Amino acid sequence: SAVISQKPSRDICQRGTSLTIQCQVDSQVTMMFWYRQQPGQSLTLIATANQGSEATYESGFVIDKFPISRPNLTFSTLTVSNMSPEDSSIYLCSVVLGDETQYFGPGTRLLVL
Amino acid sequence: AQSVTQLDSQVPVFEEAPVELRCNYSSSVSVYLFWYVQYPNQGLQLLLKYLSGSTLVKGINGFEAEFNKSQTSFHLRKPSVHISDTAEYFCAVSNTDKLIFGTGTRLQVFP
Numbered sequence: 001s002a003v004i005s006q007k008p009s010r011d012i013c014q015r016g017t018s019l020t021i022q023c024q025v026d027s028q029v030t031m032m033f034w035y036r037q038q039p040g041q042s043l044t045l046i047a048t049a050n051q052g053s054e055a056t057y058e059s060g061f062v063i064d065k066f067p068i069s070r071p072n073l074t075f076s077t078l079t080v081s082n083m084s085p086e087d088s089s090i091y092l093c094s095v096v097l098g099d100e101t102q103y104f105g106p107g108t109r110l111l112v113l
Numbered sequence: 114a115q116s117v118t119q120l121d122s123q124v125p126v127f128e129e130a131p132v133e134l135r136c137n138y139s140s141s142v143s144v145y146l147f148w149y150v151q152y153p154n155q156g157l158q159l160l161l162k163y164l165s166g167s168t169l170v171k172g173i174n175g176f177e178a179e180f181n182k183s184q185t186s187f188h189l190r191k192p193s194v195h196i197s198d199t200a201e202y203f204c205a206v207s208n209t210d211k212l213i214f215g216t217g218t219r220l221q222v223f224p
Contacts, residue, residue: 031210042203042214043157092156094212099164100145102212106156 002027002097010109013083020079021108023093028073031096034066037107038089049076049093083112115140117206119215127223128196134189134218136178136204144208146187148178151201151217160202163187174198194222 003026013019023032032049046066048056055068070076080087088111094102116139126132138144148160161172168180178189187204199222204215 033210033212042216043212044214045211048210094157096210100207100210101147101159101162101164102207102210103159104149104157109154 001103002029002095004093004095004103004105006091006093006105006108008108009106010111012111012113015084015112017083018079018081019083019110020077021091021093023076023078023105025074025095027097029095029097030073032070032076033094033102034068034076034078035092035094035104036089037092043092046078046091049078080110083110085112088112115144115206115208115213117204117213117215119204119218121218122216123219123221125221125223126194129193131192132190132194132198132220134202134204134220136187136189136215138185138187138204138206140185140206140208142208144206146178146180147205147207147212148172148176148187148189149203149205150174151203153200157203160189194220196222196224198222 005024007022034046035043037043045058046061049068049070051070067079090107092107093105118137120135146163149157150160151157161170163170163180171177176191202218205212
């Protein structure tokens with residue numbers, strides 16, 4: 001397995017501001033994803049973070065709202081832009097290791113006031 | 114398109130009792146199946162997975178699940194639960210790199 005870390009672990013932000021979340025893996029991985037978990041809900045895939053090219057977004061998510069960077073095979077960032085209270089969620093990154101299995105970071109708990 | 118149904122949103126159970134958390138999936142192709150657990154204020158931890166081979170899969174913390182292709186099910190079981198098993202459990206399916214999650218089952222273990 002790999003060690004996956006996220007920063008920050010939690011934050012409280014004012015509406016209209018932006019927050020950048022970092023995901024760091026201790027080994028090189030090809031596939032990296034970003035998910036959102038709204039309060040009391042399941043996980044929804046935001047996008048696939050592609051190394052060296054633009055992220056691939058799922059239906060309902062757009063680059064202007066959730067810009068993603070993937071500068072190398074161990075690191076990615078997700079920015080939540082122009083936040084509103086509806087963006088209050090847990091944001092998780094995940095990576096695929098070995099046999100088609102996704103492993104998740106500890107998550108970033110975001111509260112927007 | 115794939116989908117996952119977790120029939121029970123909450124499962125209350127007493128300590129040391131057996132438990133089964135139900136998961137059914139819908140897919141027109143072969144899939145991989147997973148169970149993840151989320152303890153309070155934590156991320157997701159992989160409990161077990163079915164990729165191929167034996168349909169009975171054993172995972173961590175004494176959990177096991179059985180893949181039933183004819184019933185398109187992947188129910189999670191534990192013969193004797195502990196207070197520390199209180200958590201949210203998510204079933205997930207994939208046939209590519211993308212995971213589709215169920216809505217989750219809240220397992221509440223009472224003393």
